[in-house]
Amino acid sequence: MASLLEEESMKEFNPHEVIKGTVVLVNRDEAYVDIGYKTEIPITKKELAYPEPDSAEDVVKVGDEIDVYVVALGGENGVILSKTRADRLVAWQQVEKIKEDDETIEVEIQQVVKGGLLTSACGLRGFIPASQVALHFVKDLSEFVGQKVAVKIIEVDAKKQRLVLSRRVVLEQERAQKREEALASIVVGEKRQGTVKRIVDYGAFIDIGGVDGLAHISDLSWEHVKNPADVLSVGQEVEVLVKAYDPETQRISLSIKDTVRDPWFDKAEKYPVGSYVKGKIVKLTDFGAFMEIEPGFDGLIRMRELSPKHITKASEAVSVGDEVTVKVIHVDMENKKIALSITKVQQDAEKKEYQDFLAKQSAEEKPATIGDEVTE
Numbered sequence: 001m002a003s004l005l006e007e008e009s010m011k012e013f014n015p016h017e018v019i020k021g022t023v024v025l026v027n028r029d030e031a032y033v034d035i036g037y038k039t040e041i042p043i044t045k046k047e048l049a050y051p052e053p054d055s056a057e058d059v060v061k062v063g064d065e066i067d068v069y070v071v072a073l074g075g076e077n078g079v080i081l082s083k084t085r086a087d088r089l090v091a092w093q094q095v096e097k098i099k100e101d102d103e104t105i106e107v108e109i110q111q112v113v114k115g116g117l118l119t120s121a122c123g124l125r126g127f128i129p130a131s132q133v134a135l136h137f138v139k140d141l142s143e144f145v146g147q148k149v150a151v152k153i154i155e156v157d158a159k160k161q162r163l164v165l166s167r168r169v170v171l172e173q174e175r176a177q178k179r180e181e182a183l184a185s186i187v188v189g190e191k192r193q194g195t196v197k198r199i200v201d202y203g204a205f206i207d208i209g210g211v212d213g214l215a216h217i218s219d220l221s222w223e224h225v226k227n228p229a230d231v232l233s234v235g236q237e238v239e240v241l242v243k244a245y246d247p248e249t250q251r252i253s254l255s256i257k258d259t260v261r262d263p264w265f266d267k268a269e270k271y272p273v274g275s276y277v278k279g280k281i282v283k284l285t286d287f288g289a290f291m292e293i294e295p296g297f298d299g300l301i302r303m304r305e306l307s308p309k310h311i312t313k314a315s316e317a318v319s320v321g322d323e324v325t326v327k328v329i330h331v332d333m334e335n336k337k338i339a340l341s342i343t344k345v346q347q348d349a350e351k352k353e354y355q356d357f358l359a360k361q362s363a364e365e366k367p368a369t370i371g372d373e374v375t376e
Helices: 002-009 083-100 168-184 263-268 343-364 370-375
Strands: 018-026 030-034 041-044 065-073 079-082 104-113 116-121 124-129 148-157 162-166 191-200 203-207 212-216 237-246 251-255 276-285 288-294 297-302 323-332 337-341
Touching (some): 065 083, 083 148, 116 148, 162 168, 191 212, 323 343
Parallel strands (some): 212 251
Antiparallel strands (some): 018 030, 030 041, 104 148, 148 162, 203 212, 276 323, 288 297
């Protein structure tokens, strides 16, 4: 009767389920677990943990409540149990939840294998494909061994024992967040420090703190630039001005030259209206001729200022290469233009010559006296 009552009070177990048990005895080779059965069930150290420990005492102690997996019913003790299989089942459920919640976890890279890296996540073997290691191609993956990295779970298949992780997804999300924060802080007209990331024929892409902007070739320097690579190099630190920003397209226009004063103004201040300058004719046009005042700094001599005579072509008065003296007659700071005149130089020379003549004549004439008037 007592035996029958004991059997009726025993729990029923099903193969392949996970149940709770309490450790009641531990020695070097095994641990005995009470699961409410008619006897305590031994679990070998091989089935207590992976990799197999030197002693079962390194894994559990008396009084521990643990999850165990019912491998099968029957055998010498009536039930065959495994803690490692229970741990794996719980771990697979855990990684499924992590993936579902899109959580980031930290793992340590263990070794390099063909096609990627091996690691461990929640006690399970995980694989990071080479394409998911970084934002760019990494030739030597061995540099990651021993490192702890943040990853996302991108594939879970408990039946196939397949767990695929990605570091790249985490990096992409961090980059996207950084870009969003950077775009939110963009202020047109402000100056920023940037790093040249890429040089193209039409300008340079510059990183200004998580987001790239384009500095067009015309905005690289106040001097004429034929090739951006002539004035910039990848990795170079530069100061830029945010010229424009379009929130819809997220395009940012930058300027390097606008961070400094236009040297044209410094040059123009050296040649005020009324000053005389000697220079070389560099170009003839239908409306006049351009003279180089100094390298990179030209002024225009309009047709009527080339000669006191009526001319229809600039070539009737000057030729490219001629050295001439001109007078500055107008400085347009707003449009950055300087007007010059050859005729004014000639007129000023004639006027001075006439004034000198009058002065000489005046000096040679003696003033009349009272005595002279009486004699007359």
